[in-house]
Amino acid sequence: MKVQVIGEILKEMGIIPQEQIDAAMHVQRVTNDVLGEILVKLNFITTDELARAIAFQYKLEYVDLDGYVPLRKTLELVDKEFALLNMVIPLKVEDGVLVVATAWPNDDTIHEYLQENTGYPIRFVVSDSSVISKYMQFYYEQLDRTIEERINDIIKISVEEEIDVIAFVDLIIDDAIKDRATDIHIMPERFTAHIFYRIDGVLKHFYSIPTTLFNSVVIRIKVLGKLDIAQHLQPENGEFNIEIYQSSYNIRVSSIPTVNGEKLALRLMPDNFKLFTLENLGFESDLVEQISHDLQKRSGIILIIGSSGSGKTTTLYAMLRKIDILRRNVISVEEPVEYRLPFVNQIQINTPTDYTFDKALHHIARQDPDVIAIGEILDDETAKLAIRSSVTGHLILSTLSGSSAVTAIARLRDLGINTYLLSDGLLSVVSQKLLRRLCSECKKEVEFSKEELIKYFSESREEILSLPDEKVKLYESVGCQHCRESGFMGRVAVFEYFRVDNTLRDMIEHGKSSAEMQRYIRSNGGTDIKADALKKLLRGTTSLQEVLRIID
DSSP states (O other): OOOOOHHHHHHHTTSSOHHHHHHHHHHHHHHOOOHHHHHHHTTSSOHHHHHHHHHHHTTOOBOOGGGOOOOHHHHTTSOHHHHHHHTEEEEEEETTEEEEEESOTTOHHHHHHHHHHHSSOEEEEEOOHHHHHHHHHHHHHTTTSOHHHHHHHHHHHHTTSOOOHHHHHHHHHHHHHHTTEEEEEEEEOSSEEEEEEEETTEEEEEEEEEHHHHHHHHHHHHHHTTOOTTOOSSOEEEEEEEEETTEEEEEEEEEEEETTEEEEEEEEEESSOOOOOHHHHTOOHHHHHHHHHHHTOSSEEEEEEEOTTSSHHHHHHHHHTTSOTTTSOEEEEESSOOSOOTTEEEEEOBGGGTBOHHHHHHHHGGGOOSEEEESOOOSHHHHHHHHHHHTTTOEEEEEEEOSSSTHHHHHHHHTTOOHHHHHHHEEEEEEEEEEEEEOTTTOEEEEEEHHHHHHHOGGGHHHHHTSSSSEEEEEEOOOOTTTTTSSEEEEEEEEEEEEOOHHHHHHHHTTOOHHHHHHHHHHTTOBOHHHHHHHHHHTTSSOHHHHHHHOO
């Protein structure tokens, strides 16, 4: 079997253009390093994308370990030392075959050893080497005693004796990261305090702790975040960095006073921000084509709309990766810079020193930019500078908080943007929401009649009636060990989109209402978020209950 070279595969998958491969090959002539490793070092691709390409190269399945939890009995099949040394994780036994995640599937020696020592035929799947390293330590460390058991033991003894609060806080953070939490909430009540994690956008209660332990935890976290431990009556914000299982995290701390005491919220921000392409974020192929066309424009503003935590920054980075960075001068202004992009001149806003979005944008004009990315439009001055730049020969990409694509126009009007400038500068708008993905290990098939489904998706009546079978097969959540009984693992984005044409430009300039513009957009080929959600639903990616929970 002829194995394709990795550069060809990455180009075929649409991850990088030929120009970036050529640049990496120039480096290879100097260093003699492997091409894939050079592309990662140059930040042209991520380790995750390299793993997907290797899976394609060897015609194997790719597994995202961030969305998979191996069973304890499966982990015990492979010796810990061997697993750590050879970077493999046994995931499951399926149809009498042991499925093993690896970064390098062409090692026959490892394959033979696993087969002889486990007694099972082996099927390799491919995963990201950095993620394998992290989760190997997570899972094997817990074989003797889980993090949950250690946390509960400390809570139990804390009622009667003094405990190591430093170790306890570390365990809480470790546990949250293990469970893919984005936030930790520590909330006081009258008799006890409570610890919640936000996982896949949903808050879940994990632990209750005595008030005495809560007070010690608050002091420890405030010390880490460089907050004033003597201040209990005013809100405070801080941050600290930690290293855990070969990964770095920035933890942002917020404290607010409540009637029961200080309530803490911790946002967990990995330094290795996971980059995506538009395709694997959930954009349909026709929408990727439309946005790619917008990104070739020389001027205008492309806006990404969504609520807090809806993945706007992730989509912004995915769009930047579609731009030919070796032929266009790209400058970004961010607070903070969440991931370093190759050949993008990224500017970090520093509010304490009064280096704001406004000041940065004023100076960028002298840097001969082709494309300017603005982390978020927060105020009228930034909005005005962005729009003015978009009508003076620059392509602008930015995010804006809002509930739907068409509300972006009203929001910009509220920020004082002249309707003439707005109609002239606005190029296109993407709005997005996040739906939880069903756990592939336990989701259950259910049937709906077409008429039942039309009740929820009346705008897509014709599409539903055209489905080939009389009964429509959907899936619903169940819950299993792999997904911590939640029924879901990870999230997928759903989108709405419109491009500003001459008619819409005229409607903006003449102050037409959002409802009028929305009707025009829907009747002229704009992507509807509910119709996009229906596509994910019919593919079995999410459940009807989840769609109804998130989308009005």
